[in-house]
Every structure is written in structure tokens, then in C-alpha cells.
Amino acid sequence: xxxxxxxxxxxxxxxxxxxxxxxxxxxxxxxxxxxxxxxxxxxxxxxxxxxxxxxxxxxxxxxxxxxxxxxxxxxxxxxxxxxxxxxxxxxxxxxxxxxxx
Amino acid sequence: xxxxxxxxxxxxxxxxxxxxxxxxxxxxxxxxxxxxxxxxxxxxxxxxxxxxxxxxxxxxxxxxxxxxxxxxxxxxxxxxxxxxxxxxxxxxxxxxxxxxxxxxxxxxxxxxxxxxxxxxxxxxxxxxxxxxxxxxxxxxxxxxxxxxxxxxxxxxxxxxxxxxxxxxxxxxxxxxxxxxxxxxxxxxxxxxxxxxxxxxxxxxxxxxxxxxxxxxxxxxxxxxxxxxxxxxxxxxxxxxxxxxxxxxxxxxxxxxxxxxxxxxxxxxxxxxxxxxxxxxxxxxxxxxxxxxxxxxxxxxxxxxxxxxxxxxxxxxxxxxxxxxxxxxxxxxxxxxxxxxxxxxxxxxxxxxxxxxxxxxxxxxxxxxxxxxxxxxxxxxxxxxxxxxxxxxxxxxxxxxxxxxxxxxxxxxxxxxxxxxxxxxxxxxxxxxxxxxxxxxxxxxxxxxxxxxxxxxxxxxxxxxxxxxx
Numbered sequence: 001x002x003x004x005x006x007x008x009x010x011x012x013x014x015x016x017x018x019x020x021x022x023x024x025x026x027x028x029x030x031x032x033x034x035x036x037x038x039x040x041x042x043x044x045x046x047x048x049x050x051x052x053x054x055x056x057x058x059x060x061x062x063x064x065x066x067x068x069x070x071x072x073x074x075x076x077x078x079x080x081x082x083x084x085x086x087x088x089x090x091x092x093x094x095x096x097x098x099x100x101x
Numbered sequence: 102x103x104x105x106x107x108x109x110x111x112x113x114x115x116x117x118x119x120x121x122x123x124x125x126x127x128x129x130x131x132x133x134x135x136x137x138x139x140x141x142x143x144x145x146x147x148x149x150x151x152x153x154x155x156x157x158x159x160x161x162x163x164x165x166x167x168x169x170x171x172x173x174x175x176x177x178x179x180x181x182x183x184x185x186x187x188x189x190x191x192x193x194x195x196x197x198x199x200x201x202x203x204x205x206x207x208x209x210x211x212x213x214x215x216x217x218x219x220x221x222x223x224x225x226x227x228x229x230x231x232x233x234x235x236x237x238x239x240x241x242x243x244x245x246x247x248x249x250x251x252x253x254x255x256x257x258x259x260x261x262x263x264x265x266x267x268x269x270x271x272x273x274x275x276x277x278x279x280x281x282x283x284x285x286x287x288x289x290x291x292x293x294x295x296x297x298x299x300x301x302x303x304x305x306x307x308x309x310x311x312x313x314x315x316x317x318x319x320x321x322x323x324x325x326x327x328x329x330x331x332x333x334x335x336x337x338x339x340x341x342x343x344x345x346x347x348x349x350x351x352x353x354x355x356x357x358x359x360x361x362x363x364x365x366x367x368x369x370x371x372x373x374x375x376x377x378x379x380x381x382x383x384x385x386x387x388x389x390x391x392x393x394x395x396x397x398x399x400x401x402x403x404x405x406x407x408x409x410x411x412x413x414x415x416x417x418x419x420x421x422x423x424x425x426x427x428x429x430x431x432x433x434x435x436x437x438x439x440x441x442x443x444x445x446x447x448x449x450x451x452x453x454x455x456x457x458x459x460x461x462x463x464x465x466x467x468x469x470x471x472x473x474x475x476x477x478x479x480x481x482x483x484x485x486x487x488x489x490x491x492x493x494x495x496x497x498x499x500x501x502x503x504x505x506x507x508x509x510x511x512x513x514x515x516x517x518x519x520x521x522x523x524x525x526x527x528x529x530x531x532x533x534x535x536x537x538x539x540x541x542x543x544x545x546x547x548x549x550x551x552x553x554x555x556x557x558x559x560x561x562x563x564x565x566x567x568x569x570x
Binding site: 058075 | 114118121123126127136138154156167176179181185187189193196199200203207209211213214217229327330334339344345346348349352353357358359363364456457459466
């Protein structure tokens with residue numbers, strides 16, 4: 001991939017990242033952190049790719065360890081976030097409460 | 102699967118992550134957002150099994166299935182066996198630790214991926230690839246070891262106070278210089294041993310970086326390390342030519358940075374002060390805390406009588422409430438008071454619990470109605486008309502020292518001004534100070550009554566005493 005394309009993707013993603021969370025209420029800071037945390041677990045994809053490429057036992061061992069860690073990060077992260085959000089079943093209108101901050 | 106289809110699936114997963122973060126910003130859409138993110142991650146993971154990424158050395162891609170397919174699946178199974186039960190069973194009170202731990206393993210995974218790719222490329226790597234690899238190894242290792250330390254602090258496996266040793270800042274600065282020096286060495290000398298030295302030094306730096314952070318500021322550090330891990334994932338996306346990893350990592354890096362700033366603002370802290378405050382803060386005055394000072398302690402009956410004749414009561418829940426599993430009992434007490442015509446509200450500090458928004462999660466678990474939860478800005482002006490403020494297992498978030506004592510670790514943090522209420526009741530296990538380790542003058546105030554004991558047992562007694570009145 002050429003450098004300009006990568007820089008473009010990176011720059012646009014920075015702005016999207018800033019934009020989507022700029023107005024979140026403090027009520028949701030914990031689930032948001034946990035959810036963002038789960039998203040970077042997608043490094044699992046990278047871990048699988050390097051495991052496929054690995055040629056020595058050292059490379060294979062390290063990449064399998066990376067797969068284990070990345071799976072814990074990704075799956076655990078999404079499950080725990082869902083558990084937290086399950087409790088946020090709104091009774092009244094929580095958006096109003098959160099919006100006052 | 103064709104390269105184009107594979108790339109498009111990656112793009113779709115990237116969009117799913119954007120929608121996930123967007124959804125997570127609003128309570129109504131949060132759960133759906135998280136599920137969209139999970140679906141995106143699942144589809145992206147499945148697609149890797151159907152497409153062989155060509156190796157970087159220019160040789161042709163082998164045909165499906167992937168090499169070491171069964172070992173890969175086995176490793177994923179191990180990850181599932183460890184991760185899912187941990188996420189399912191964790192107590193809501195221990196949530197921050199788990200998030201820290203998950204973040205740490207993610208950082209570790211990114212560092213390992215970079216190391217393997219480096220070993221594999223050997224001398225064939227371009228300078229840009231080596232620089233990105235070095236970045237991933239440094240930041241991934243810092244995130245890993247730093248998260249382990251935050252986990253230990255939150256789990257109270259080690260002291261929650263800032264750990265500062267003489268010359269600490271020089272040791273940290275020295276380690277940082279050593280890390281950067283070995284990074285230059287790796288870029289110039291291309292070899293396995295320089296990379297290992299770099300990894301070890303980075304791990305050490307992560308430990309030293311988090312040690313001086315005080316307990317109350319740990320959530321900000323978790324959020325910062327979360328952003329770090331995001332950036333490492335983006336950098337490994339560059340090395341592996343994966344658009345998906347670049348998008349996902351950058352999103353987390355950017356949103357994590359904003360979230361870190363928002364959290365620091367909610368706690369009235371500057372990010373710089375959080376990270377390096379322990380080095381610049383003057384040693385605290387310890388005089389007075391050593392001697393025995395008189396406090397007024399009362400019984401459950403005293404508390405019940407006080408409540409019975411109150412018109413307005415504000416409950417200030419803290420982490421101690423959750424530790425005692427007293428959320429349901431406190432709700433029972435609130436319902437009872439409401440049935441007696443008393444105006445009841447919960448005053449929720451933005452960082453009540455161990456993380457911003459943590460207390461809302463804990464009370465939501467006990468089915469406390471949302472409209473009784475009042476945020477700090479809402480409830481603070483009402484303390485003047487409040488007859489009784491009940492502080493349950495909270496300490497730092499009501500400590501007036503945050504407003505009156507410059508130089509104390511929590512100075513500048515916005516607090517719930519319970520000191521303006523006519524009466525204050527503290528439910529405490531002991532005179533032990535709060536998570537930040539600071540003495541609270543309010544405990545010695547003449548209008549304060551202390552009810553010692555386990556929060557749940559004390560509240561149960563208060564409820565039955567109040568029923569009897």
C-alpha cells in the first residue's frame with residue numbers, strides 16, 4: 001500500500017475518532033472505554049496473519065501467544081461491555097440526565 | 102476469496118467500529134453499538150481464514166487453508182476459555198481491573214505481532230517498517246506492563262498510593278533515554294538481540310511510568326494506555342498492510358485520547374498533573390492524623406430518628422457501598438423514606454466508584470430508577486436545603502480538602518459539597534482514609550455522625566429501626 005493512501009486513512013480515522021466521542025456523558029465513560037478497548041482486540045487479525053507466515057518455532061510460538069492474548073482482549077472486551085450495558089436498560093430518559101453535564 | 106472482497110470486508114468492519122463508538126456515546130444506542138462492533142470484529146476474524154495474505158518478501162501466497170490452521174484455532178479456543186468466563190463472572194465492582202487487564206493483553210498482543218513480523222522480515226525490512234515495528238514494540242510493551250501495574254493497584258495487590266522513590270524522576274528519564282537509545286540501535290543494527298533489549302526496557306518503562314500515579318487517578322491512566330494500544334494496532338496495520346487494523350487502531354487511539362481528556366476534566370485534573378503530580382507535590386502535612394481525635398459515632402437508631410424527621414435526604418454512594426453489596430439495601434432504605442414522604446435523591450459523583458460512570462453501572466444493577474440519580478452539578482446547589490446527607494462508603498469525593506488544601510493529591514477535584522448539609526452521616530467500616538489515602542476533615546465535623554460497620558449490615562439495621570418508628 002502506498003504511503004499517501006495510508007496517511008489519508010490514518011488522518012481521516014483520527015478525525016472520525018475525535019468526532020464520535022466528543023460529546024459523551026460521564027455516565028457512559030466506563031462502557032465506552034471498555035468498548036473501545038474491545039475494538040483494538042482486532043489485532044487478532046494481525047496475529048493470525050503472522051502465525052500463517054511464521055517459519056520458525058520461535059515465530060510460531062510468539063504468534064500463537066499473540067493470538068491467545070488478542071482473543072482475550074477482543075471477546076472478553078465485547079462480552080464485558082455488553083454485560084455493563086445490559087444494566088443500562090433505560091427506565092426514564094437517561095439521555096436527558098447525561099446531557100446535563 | 103479475492104483480494105478486493107477481503108479488503109472490502111475489512112472496510113465494512115472498520116465502518117462497524119465507527120458505528121460502535123458512535124452508538125456507545127448514547128445510553129439508548131449503547132448496547133446495539135457494542136453488538137455492531139462485536140459483529141464487525143467477528144466477520145473480520147472469519148475473513149482472515151478465507152484469504153491468505155501474501156508474504157512481504159514478494160513470494161506468492163500459498164493456497165488455503167492457512168498454515169498451522171489447527172494451532173491457530175487452538176490458540177483462539179484457549180483465548181475464549183480464558184476470556185469469556187472472566188468477562189461473564191467478574192463482579193461489577195471489579196470492572197475497572199478487568200478493563201485494565203484486557204487492555205494490557207491487547208497491548209502485549211500488538212507488541213508480539215510486531216516482534217514476530219520483525220523476526221520474519223529480518224534484513225529485508227524497509228526503514229519505515231522497522232520504525233513502525235519499533236514504535237509498536239515500545240508502546241505495546243509500555244501498555245502491557247503499565248496495565249498490569251494498574252490492575253495490581255485496583256485489585257489492591259499493591260499499595261494504591263503513588264510510589265515515589267528518591268531520584269525517581271531521574272530513573273524514569275534515564276529509562277526513557279535508554280528506550281530511545283535502543284530504538285535507534287534496532288533501526289541501525291537490525292537484529293534480534295537489540296529488539297529484545299528494547300522490549301525489556303520498554304516493559305520496565307511501563308512499570309516506572311504508572312507507579313507514581315495515585316489510586317484515584319488510575320482510571321485516567323487506563324484510558325490513556327487504551328489509546329496507546331490503539332495506536333500500536335494502527336502501526337502494526339501499516340507493517341502488515343491491513344487497512345482494517347489502521348482504521349480500528351487509529352479510531353481507538355483518537356477516541357481514547359479524547360476520552361482521557363474528558364475523564365481528566367471530570368476529575369478536575371490536568372493530564373500532566375495526573376502523570377507527574379507525585380513528583381512535584383509537596384509532602385503532605387501529617388501532623389494531626391497521628392493523634393487520636395474525637396469523632397461522634399452513633400447507632401442505627403440515632404440514624405433512623407434523624408432520617409425520620411428529615412424533609413430532604415441525599416444519599417452519596419461510594420465504592421464501599423458496592424464492596425459491601427449494599428446497593429439493594431440502600432434502595433430499600435430510599436423506598437422506605439420516599440413512602441414516608443421524604444424527598445430522596447442520590448448524589449452521584451462523576452468518578453464515584455473506581456472509574457467515571459462506574460457508580461451508575463452499579464446502581465443500575467440494583468434497579469435504582471434513573472430519575473433518582475442526580476449528577477454532581479445538579480445536586481450540589483441543593484445541599485443547603487438538605488437535612489441529612491448519608492455518605493455510604495465514599496470518602497475522597499466528599500472531602501473538602503479538594504477545595505481548601507492546595508497541594509493535597511485531590512486538590513482541584515470537584516466534590517459533592519455535603520459539608521453544606523445540616524447533618525452528615527458517614528457509614529464507614531473504619532477510620533481508614535479513602536482510595537487516594539488522604540485524611541478527611543469532615544469526619545471530625547461536629548455535625549457529622551459516624552455509623553461504623555459493614556455498610557450492608559448497618560443499612561439493614563437502619564431500615565428496620567426506621568420501620569419501627
